[in-house]
Every structure is written in C-alpha cells, then in structure tokens.
Amino acid sequence: MPSIIDPETFYVDDLPTIWSPVQWELTDEQRVQAVEEQATASLLWTMDAPEAILRLLLGETAIQQLFSPPKDYNPGEQGDWDETLVTFGPLRAIKLESAQRTATCLELVYNFGEMGVWEFIIESERVTIQRI
Secondary structure, three states: OOOOOOHHHOOOOOOOOOOOOOOOOOOHHHHHHHHHHHHHHHHHHHOOHHHHHHHHHHOOOOEEEEOOOOOOOOHHHHOOOOOOOOEEEEOOOOEEEEEEEOOOEEEEEEEOHHHOEEEEEEEOOOEEEEEO
16 A cells, blocks of 8 residues: 555664766666666755655655746746756655654645555654654
C-alpha cells in the first residue's frame, strides 16, 4: 500500500557516498536516462530537507519535464521562467500546509494529496515523522 513507510526495505551500509559522471559513449536512449537520473538527484538536492526525506521514505521521487511554471511558482523569488531551459519538477505535488517554529522545535505539516497529510516534529534530539 502506498503511503506506508516500510522499514524492512531500507538499504543501509557504512560505505561513503560517491558519484561519478558518465565517462563513456552513450546511445541517445542512455543519454536521456542519464539526464533524468541526474535531474532526479539534483531536484531532491534543491528541495527542503523534510520534503526530500518524505519523498524518499514514500518512494515518490518520480520527475517530469516542465514546459510551463508549476502552480505557486514565484518569479519574484525564483526568477523569471525561461522556456528555453530544460526544467524538471516532481511528478506528484506536495504542499507545505504549515510551519511553526519555536525555540526548541520545528513543526511542519505537508499535504501529499492521496499519499496523506504528514507531520514532521524536529527537535534537537529527535525527529518524528507521522501520518496525521
């Protein structure tokens, strides 16, 4: 069932994380796949950490090429939309519904549509993620 976090499927080891660009000739099909894989990684890197964590935990990292600005795009903060650039965005939208910050805690609520509403409580010694 989607929207259930399955702890048995997490791969964990103690090896350092590395990345190397493709260093050999590719077919056009392989080149498209490499660009999409790199776009997925880059898109996750640009997201707020809690959103990226939630997407990774739920396995919702699919992307799509964007030909026009997504809903809530803010040119004042994000710059003018340039249709000549190849741009990617998440396939499934997620909305930050609320953010409350205190001296000891950050509480975030994300609405992930049919994937549910999720709450992050981030404290100095603990992070809690739950579907509400």
